[in-house]
Amino acid sequence: MDPNTTQILAKGIAQGAAFLGAGICMGIGALGPGVGEGYTAGKACEGVARSPEQAGLITRTMLIGQAVSESTGIYSLVIALLLIFTT
Amino acid sequence: MSKKMSLKTILLIFFVVELIIAFFFLGKTLHFGSQKDTGKKIWFEEKTETMNQEIDFDIQPDLYVKKNNVDEPWEFTYGSKWLYGKFVKMFGDGSAILNFRLWRMLLYLDIFIILVAAFIRAKSSKLPSKIQLIFEMIYGFIDDLVIETLGENRKHFTQFFFTIFLFIWLSNWTALLPIPGISEPTRNLNVPLGLGFMSIALVHFMSLRKRGIVDYVKGFCEPIFIMAPLNIVGEVSKVISISFRLFGNIFGGAIITLVVSSLTHYVIVPVGLNMFFTMFAGTIQAFVFTMLSLTYLSMEIVD
Amino acid sequence: MVLEADILKVFLYTGAALSTGIASLSAGFGEGYAAAHTARSIMRQPNASSVLTRTMLISQAVVESGAIFALVISMLLLFGGFTQGGADWAKAFSLLGAGLAIGLGCTGPNFGSGYSAARAIEGIGRNPSKSGRITANMLIGQAITESGTIFALVVSLLLLYTVPAQMSEPSLAKMIMKACAYITAGIVIGIGTFGPGTGIGYVAGKANISISKHSKDQGVITRTMFLGAAVSESTAIYALVISFLLIFVS
Numbered sequence: 001m002d003p004n005t006t007q008i009l010a011k012g013i014a015q016g017a018a019f020l021g022a023g024i025c026m027g028i029g030a031l032g033p034g035v036g037e038g039y040t041a042g043k044a045c046e047g048v049a050r051s052p053e054q055a056g057l058i059t060r061t062m063l064i065g066q067a068v069s070e071s072t073g074i075y076s077l078v079i080a081l082l083l084i085f086t087t
Numbered sequence: 088m089s090k091k092m093s094l095k096t097i098l099l100i101f102f103v104v105e106l107i108i109a110f111f112f113l114g115k116t117l118h119f120g121s122q123k124d125t126g127k128k129i130w131f132e133e134k135t136e137t138m139n140q141e142i143d144f145d146i147q148p149d150l151y152v153k154k155n156n157v158d159e160p161w162e163f164t165y166g167s168k169w170l171y172g173k174f175v176k177m178f179g180d181g182s183a184i185l186n187f188r189l190w191r192m193l194l195y196l197d198i199f200i201i202l203v204a205a206f207i208r209a210k211s212s213k214l215p216s217k218i219q220l221i222f223e224m225i226y227g228f229i230d231d232l233v234i235e236t237l238g239e240n241r242k243h244f245t246q247f248f249f250t251i252f253l254f255i256w257l258s259n260w261t262a263l264l265p266i267p268g269i270s271e272p273t274r275n276l277n278v279p280l281g282l283g284f285m286s287i288a289l290v291h292f293m294s295l296r297k298r299g300i301v302d303y304v305k306g307f308c309e310p311i312f313i314m315a316p317l318n319i320v321g322e323v324s325k326v327i328s329i330s331f332r333l334f335g336n337i338f339g340g341a342i343i344t345l346v347v348s349s350l351t352h353y354v355i356v357p358v359g360l361n362m363f364f365t366m367f368a369g370t371i372q373a374f375v376f377t378m379l380s381l382t383y384l385s386m387e388i389v390d
Numbered sequence: 391m392v393l394e395a396d397i398l399k400v401f402l403y404t405g406a407a408l409s410t411g412i413a414s415l416s417a418g419f420g421e422g423y424a425a426a427h428t429a430r431s432i433m434r435q436p437n438a439s440s441v442l443t444r445t446m447l448i449s450q451a452v453v454e455s456g457a458i459f460a461l462v463i464s465m466l467l468l469f470g471g472f473t474q475g476g477a478d479w480a481k482a483f484s485l486l487g488a489g490l491a492i493g494l495g496c497t498g499p500n501f502g503s504g505y506s507a508a509r510a511i512e513g514i515g516r517n518p519s520k521s522g523r524i525t526a527n528m529l530i531g532q533a534i535t536e537s538g539t540i541f542a543l544v545v546s547l548l549l550l551y552t553v554p555a556q557m558s559e560p561s562l563a564k565m566i567m568k569a570c571a572y573i574t575a576g577i578v579i580g581i582g583t584f585g586p587g588t589g590i591g592y593v594a595g596k597a598n599i600s601i602s603k604h605s606k607d608q609g610v611i612t613r614t615m616f617l618g619a620a621v622s623e624s625t626a627i628y629a630l631v632i633s634f635l636l637i638f639v640s
Contacts, residue, residue: 023632023633027578037622045618375533
């Protein structure tokens, strides 16, 4: 193979690997926040059922907790977008 | 013999008849009409299509027509050449037959629903007949749901949700009619997508009317305004999830029924499959669609 | 660089097998969990056995829909006529990706859906008089749990039908890139819906059991469930966005 072809091929492989990385990053990155936020919301449901008069407070706490657990998901999204668009 | 046959007896008779038919006519198809060469009214033909072709013909009739170079494609629509020509002009070669089927089924279904409604209205009385009782029961059930989720003062939404439920339910059940060319409208993706879009558009319109334009736009910028594109994607995904759920279930049921019946030469098995996929899953999916659009609405307008 | 039909068949058959195989595994778990809790509840409340059995059948039908989607994709892979006309490596990988997407993608939602059904049945066993409310809530919960499966179905259908069979200007480098992008599009939605699926299932399950305990607060519980589930779903939507980008932008 002449060096020019090798260079183009290497570029293609690198781009493909970047896509693969983006997918795996977002895929596995979505696992943790999904389960965590679900657990939070489940417990919030229980809490609302026990003391419905505190529903507003519980919902607010739930949303704050979920927003924090969400952040790792957003990091994955950012990395995946970077891998897709900047490589 | 007692007046009412038990279900077991009916099933047994059915089974025996099916077995006899299967024994004598396995691998043949029954045709009605008039045969071109002999002029017979009812005749049997050896089946020549493979399963692959059968599936192609059922879910992609236009592709089937193109692949096999059929001379008279309008015969597959069970309609006239003139109408087929109109549809080709409107939708092109690629989806004329599918669109023809869909439009005809929608027309039949709408006429049927209007006629039933007119009939029940004309015959309604204090002492309800059986059919009136069935529809009153469904209406009452949905009315209860609406009052429970939206509140007593928003009772006027019942009509909308009742119509949606009835339409989806009846269109899922059309698969029970063993007439060639008849298929569920919900099997075509356009119908569920249109219904889903309608429901979500209603939700957004009511939300806009209740909260005013400023608060409505602010709702998209939560928690911070950078997230607005993702919030919009989330709203679009509501339409996708609500409509593809219906489409996937009905389409899946249809394909599985087709393939398994083709493998078993259409003996007995289609009945059970139709009972599960059409009657049971069809009803549940119609209810889920109604329930979801109702809940999305209540999320926006109930405080 | 058109593939031979036999090599393409390897991809088609592998995709079809993986899709239905993985999906049935999780659907079996979910339905079995629901059935086990039905048995337990009937043991406690033999009088309510008919309503419990009915709820079990309804919930299992909903859990099953994930496996049905996977079966449809398998059937389309096997009988959809993809071997005719030839296909290149990128299309072959996109077909495998379609199978992986729906197969992996309905795993989490199926577990979650089964969990939600089991909690609903447990609730009905405790409080049979409120079975209508609990069943309605269970259906909503399972429906929103399954949205991950539906995202996966959409991606699978896109990979099957919008990816061209042969590239316009084929080159080896581009082919490798595209092949990676398509199979990753399947994997990302497959793994990405696992977490949200199980999470939303947990929310729905807890909401069901809460309604059986405090049935007069059904409205506020359902609303909290919906809010929590909508937030948990956002990661699945991120995965869907990445998947779309990989299919269309790459």
